[in-house]
Amino acid sequence: DAGVIQSPRHEVTEMGQEVTLRCKPISGHNSLFWYRQTMMRGLELLIYFNNNVPIDDSGMPEDRFSAKMPNASFSTLKIQPSEPRDSAVYFCASSSASGGALETQYFGPGTRLLVL
């Protein structure tokens, strides 16, 4: 199994530019999570999808952030316009939630974003 795949692994951009982060979950998993990690705030859940539907986006910091999951094998997290305070490592994770059972979340390698 290839695991969760994220791209790009590193992104450097200038303030005001649009940034798109991509995630391919583990095949067969029906839950997908986007997290952000910073030194100050640790790991924070941004949004959670189940069966391609956003279930909880309460962690999305503001309207500049948006996430989509057009199909079971692909999700994007977009920041537009980007700001220096968005600099962080963004992780995607997936799990095979089934009927409320506690399923393990498997994380991708992350995208390191630096906004200048």
Next chain:
Amino acid sequence: DAKTTQPTSMDCAEGRAANLPCNHSTISGNEYVYWYRQIHSQGPQYIIHGLKNNETNEMASLIITEDRKSSTLILPHATLRDTAVYYCIVRSRGSNYQLIWGAGTKLIIKP
């Protein structure tokens, strides 16, 4: 979900057992104890989880006290590659997707 308390950092000699404690005194009956670790520059990695019985897998053992107010993750023969931040998380069926991450324990394995 219940909160957890972990030491900020720990050292362990290579080849020895690493014992990482976690306090979760407010844990409720339907909450599981999960352990993840994060090696530098990588995504968090699942290690093990349990409800009330001790658990063991190829990576580690989890010992949960009888009152369930604390637990210990045991890495039986620590290697340098086990240097990482270890997170103890309690999680209930009611919030089956939420993982509330604390600061974790920075475990340093020394040669």
